[in-house]
Amino acid sequence: MSVIKPALQRPELIAYFLGANNYSWLHFRNGEKKLLAKPISYMEGVLPNFLRVHKTALINPLCVKNLHQPPRQKMAGQIELHNGEVFPVSRRRWLQVAQALYGHLSPTATSDMPTQPVVDLLEQRNIRNKNATLSILLITNDTSNALLAKQSINKKWPQYTLQTEQSSVHLPDLLTDLPKSECPTLLLLDARTTTQERLHTLQRMKYSQHLCRIPIILLVSPSNQSVIDGYKRQANSVVSLTEGHIPFAQAIERVCQFWLQVAALPDDTA
Structure with missing residues (x-):
């Protein structure tokens, strides 16, 4: 808990978590990583603003650059971080992730979404x-x-x-x-x-x-x-x-x- 507690006090320093059975790898934005004796489901519960993009990855939304729609039906989408790392977004979590990032998608919106990257989030904030x-x-x-x-x-x-x-x-x-x-x-x-x-x-x-x-x-x-x-x-x-x-x-x-x-x-x- 000595590693977990300080990390949770500053979640903005965290890039993502990767699950490993009953453990989680904590990846910081500066490239450092720590192995925690907690499953990823525990981290999801204490960091509700983070995005569970598939069963083994929990992402800090502040680190997200682009969200890529699945190229075809029944395929996974992708989420791209500002550091260039890319993670799959499972089919059953796609709508939840998209709604969390953009907040305005209806339950049927995924069928009308473009196939290119949806938007650069940082650019969108600057426009607003x-x-x-x-x-x-x-x-x-x-x-x-x-x-x-x-x-x-x-x-x-x-x-x-x-x-x-x-x-x-x-x-x-x-x-x-x-x-x-x-x-x-x-x-x-x-x-x-x-x-x-x-x-x-x-x-x-x-x-x-x-x-x-x-x-x-x-x-x-x-x-x-x-x-x-x-x-x-x-x-x-x-x-x-x-x-x-x-x-x-x-x-x-x-x-x-x-x-x-x-x-x-x-x-x-x-």
Whole structure:
């Protein structure tokens, strides 16, 4: 249970489970795996949002990229993950999986579905959020951390859209061209690996009359000098972080809780 309990506290770090008789292989998003002394039926019961695509596979829906319809009647479909792995979807579970992912399919919809991949789920979410006016921008080189932040914000602050980028070099120029109402409500700058680039971006934004009103939170490695450098360039907050996905996810939640629920933010129309 020492492995199971911590894993279940952070299900967003899990990619999928594979059943092996009375055991389950737990596969993390970062490629690590652990053997658990619990059957896959147990994991399905404690993780009801995960998708049981066939008798030996339980998938995290956040990891799904495409759902492929069965090519012919009485054949299995396929579910494709963002890491490229593909799993069969059994015939008797197909409708349940499709409904869980898309939510609008009727019991007879599978007969009318196209034979090509149904949709890229990430692209679909982006299309739905194009007109959103409330946004948070995260600049980080760590794609796993970006996914964790997106999942947390979607769950706790669904009125905000999290946008992510890896580079901040041209960020001040891009944001300057936007109306105030389209600028992010909050900017999170991960400066743990590209420190000088992030500090330069922070300084440019705080020197801009158009952009200085955006709260900027600088994420740094544990170092007194990094904290000092951040505040010298007028970061609204500097957060010192150790390595690891869990400390990152916890920090993002606490930062958003303060800035989105406690702090007073400027009126974009002013």
